[in-house]
Amino acid sequence: MTQEAYREMWENLNLDIAAHxxxxxxxxxxxxxxxxxxxxxxxxxxxxxFVLSEVHGLRIKELQDAKAQGRKIVGTFCVFVPEExxxxxxxxxxxxxxxxxxxxxxxxxxxxxxxxxxxxxFIGFKLARLCPYTESxxxxxxETTCDGKKKAYEAFAEHAPMYVMEVPQTxxxxxxxxxxxxxxxxxxxxxxxxxxxVTAEKLAEAIRTVNARRRALQRLNRLRAAVPAPISGRDxxxxxxxxxxxxxxxxxxxxxxxxxxxxxxxxxxEGVAPKDAPRLMLSGCPMAVPNWKLxxxxxxxxxxxxxxxxxxxxxxxxxxxxxxxxxLEEMLDALADRYMKxxxxxxxxxxxxxxxxxxMATDLKVDGVIQYALMFCQxxxxxxxxxxxxxxxxxxxxxxxxxxxxxxxxEQLKTRVEAFLETLK
Amino acid sequence: MTVLGIDIGSRSxxxxxxxxxxxxxxxxxxxxxxxxxxxxxxxDGLDAGLAVATGYGRKLVQEMELGFEVQTITEIKAHxxxxxxxxxHGRTVLDIGGQDTxxxxxxxxxxxxxxxMNDRCAAGTGKFxxxxxxxxxxxxxxxxxxxxxxxxxxIINSMCTxxxxxxxxxxxxxxxxxxxxxLGLHLxxxxxxxxxxxxxxxxxxxxxVGGVAHNPCMRRLLAEQTGTxxxxxxxxxxxxxxxxxxxxxxxxxxxxxx
Numbered sequence: 246m247t248q249e250a251y252r253e254m255w256e257n258l259n260l261d262i263a264a265h266x267x268x269x270x271x272x273x274x275x276x277x278x279x280x281x282x283x284x285x286x287x288x289x290x291x292x293x294x295f296v297l298s299e300v301h302g303l304r305i306k307e308l309q310d311a312k313a314q315g316r317k318i319v320g321t322f323c324v325f326v327p328e329e330x331x332x333x334x335x336x337x338x339x340x341x342x343x344x345x346x347x348x349x350x351x352x353x354x355x356x357x358x359x360x361x362x363x364x365x366x367f368i369g370f371k372l373a374r375l376c377p378y379t380e381s382x383x384x385x386x387x388e389t390t391c392d393g394k395k396k397a398y399e400a401f402a403e404h405a406p407m408y409v410m411e412v413p414q415t416x417x418x419x420x421x422x423x424x425x426x427x428x429x430x431x432x433x434x435x436x437x438x439x440x441x442x443v444t445a446e447k448l449a450e451a452i453r454t455v456n457a458r459r460r461a462l463q464r465l466n467r468l469r470a471a472v473p474a475p476i477s478g479r480d481x482x483x484x485x486x487x488x489x490x491x492x493x494x495x496x497x498x499x500x501x502x503x504x505x506x507x508x509x510x511x512x513x514x515e516g517v518a519p520k521d522a523p524r525l526m527l528s529g530c531p532m533a534v535p536n537w538k539l540x541x542x543x544x545x546x547x548x549x550x551x552x553x554x555x556x557x558x559x560x561x562x563x564x565x566x567x568x569x570x571x572x573l574e575e576m577l578d579a580l581a582d583r584y585m586k587x588x589x590x591x592x593x594x595x596x597x598x599x600x601x602x603x604x605m606a607t608d609l610k611v612d613g614v615i616q617y618a619l620m621f622c623q624x625x626x627x628x629x630x631x632x633x634x635x636x637x638x639x640x641x642x643x644x645x646x647x648x649x650x651x652x653x654x655x656e657q658l659k660t661r662v663e664a665f666l667e668t669l670k
Numbered sequence: 671m672t673v674l675g676i677d678i679g680s681r682s683x684x685x686x687x688x689x690x691x692x693x694x695x696x697x698x699x700x701x702x703x704x705x706x707x708x709x710x711x712x713x714d715g716l717d718a719g720l721a722v723a724t725g726y727g728r729k730l731v732q733e734m735e736l737g738f739e740v741q742t743i744t745e746i747k748a749h750x751x752x753x754x755x756x757x758x759h760g761r762t763v764l765d766i767g768g769q770d771t772x773x774x775x776x777x778x779x780x781x782x783x784x785x786x787m788n789d790r791c792a793a794g795t796g797k798f799x800x801x802x803x804x805x806x807x808x809x810x811x812x813x814x815x816x817x818x819x820x821x822x823x824x825i826i827n828s829m830c831t832x833x834x835x836x837x838x839x840x841x842x843x844x845x846x847x848x849x850x851x852x853l854g855l856h857l858x859x860x861x862x863x864x865x866x867x868x869x870x871x872x873x874x875x876x877x878x879v880g881g882v883a884h885n886p887c888m889r890r891l892l893a894e895q896t897g898t899x900x901x902x903x904x905x906x907x908x909x910x911x912x913x914x915x916x917x918x919x920x921x922x923x924x925x926x927x928x
Contacts, residue, residue, distance in 0.1 A: 647789075654789075656726060657789070660726075660744050660746070661787060663744045664744040664747060664782070664785055667743065667744060668782050
């Protein structure tokens with residue numbers, strides 16, 4: 246498509262064209278500095294480069310084409326919203342923009358200033374008319390994973406077609422029952438939106454599609470753990486980020502192709518970093534696209550990131566939905582069970598997360614863990630204290646960092662990260 | 671071969687030259703807005719074969735093409751090395767510099783165990799003292815002695831430099847003796863610093879370094895707030911602001927040997 250055609254599409258979506266041009270300019274430069282400057286990248290990453298270069302172009306065009314065919318677009322902010330249900334009614338599910346400072350002043354008219362950058366970002370993107378995904382949505386699905394989001398969705402509902410799922414805060418049988426009810430309520434909403442019924446056949450297909458994507462990402466995570474690391478942490482983070490808005494079938498095929506290349510590279514003993522580069526794992530808050538600040542700081546200090554214990558990481562891909570069941574009712578139960586395994590910091594208690602972090606750090610043979618919390622994110626900041634104790638008991642070095650999307654603390658972050666790496670040597 | 675340690679901080683630059691394990695030269699200059707020029711001036715007449723740079727400007731020194739190899743280490747590691755060299759039995763190091771406060775625990779042998787740094791804001795650092803000293807219209811180097819003239823410090827809650835000034839101004843309006851306000855400002859830093867030390871697990875002996883370690887009021891209050899005794903469990907080098915550059919020079923020596 247030509248730039249003129251894109252511009253017309255963006256105008257039809259009522260974007261603020263001048264501000265949007267500015268955003269794309271900054272994003273392009275940022276991507277060039279952080280991604281294109283890497284040495285020894287895999288050929289398969291060209292697909293990701295292309296997808297990202299067309300993030301507000303071709304993919305948006307695809308969404309408009311899908312809408313023209315009568316399909317609905319569902320936007321989400323959280324790994325709790327079951328994509329399988331949306332796919333079962335032929336809707337397209339996309340993760341919405343929440344990883345950059347945009348429209349901050351406008352957002353602060355709807356939410357308090359001491360709200361995390363992620364929440365401010367999605368509100369800012371909407372109010373500043375910068376996100377073509379948000380503008381394409383027929384329904385935006387929120388969830389009650391933290392107080393900040395919960396209250397933000399109330400305010401957001403005045404500006405967008407909002408629907409909120411109640412995510413329970415414990416893992417009791419009653420909580421499981423609530424979550425199943427919430428899924429059924431959401432399913433009815435999707436059926437009303439699309440005029441289609443969720444059938445066993447359609448849901449089984451959707452479960453297979455999403456599981457296939459999870460398996461491809463699991464495979465990627467196994468392969469990247471090789472020594473020397475065959476792919477940078479930045480690239481794996483990007484892949485995880487893209488998984489939220491790319492077409493799932495096409496994305497899965499591309500990642501499997503990339504994994505084939507990784508296998509060859511591992512066989513040849515090739516890596517993107519020296520064998521003895523410190524191996525770090527990130528743990529904590531999600532890093533939504535284009536939030537690449539900390540991974541860039543870490544990897545330009547000579548370390549390699551070999552795991553992301555995060556919603557945009559293993560929290561989204563670790564558990565599969567049971568594919569062995571046949572009836573619609575059984576499938577819905579299987580879905581409910583799978584989503585209740587998510588070890589989000591919104592749960593109390595959430596001891597399985599501590600176990601998962603220690604197991605992951607041990608499996609990946611990391612030299613250290615960097616805990617990442619967005620400023621004002623209470624749930625993860627609280628768990629950070631527990632995680633550090635757990636890791637210390639397991640003799641795994643760790644460091645906690647709290648930051649946001651602004652660039653003013655990059656030098657301080659560099660000093661902390663480099664000093665942490667010095668303690669590992 | 672002469673090796674150099676260069677510490678480019680936010681307020682001052684220090685250079686320590688070493689030859690065969692001995693310090694042969696120490697120099698210092700303000701950072702100013704042109705640190706490159708300041709570094710060149712400090713290096714004038716020093717014939718070195720290797721340098722290790724530390725501090726916020728460490729990468730800058732590396733890019734200067736000085737005609738000899740320049741490696742970098744963080745100021746955390748540099749202060750750990752320098753403090754350990756001066757006081758080998760020290761277990762915890764506190765550095766209060768121009769815009770950073772760092773607390774670090776030392777493992778046997780001088781390696782850094784845990785560390786903490788203040789956040790992006792310069793609250794509770796040398797900058798805070800420099801700024802608040804202006805309220806009393808006295809130079810920052812006299813501020814500590816001035817504050818020691820106080821005997822009943824008010825509690826100052828604000829760690830933000832700007833808010834602290836507001837708080838100090840309103841205390842003055844209430845008729846509180848200025849020496850007491852000055853003492854209160856020092857106390858607010860000492861409390862905050864003791865908290866930070868607690869987070870790395872304050873094990874004595876404590877070594878206090880960085881430019882603010884010159885301040886007699888901070889020395890006294892730090893001892894009080896951390897329960898350490900000067901000369902027994904609290905040690906302060908004669909030239910506390912040279913510690914980072916000394917650590918960098920020591921690292922350069924170890925690189926030269928290997």
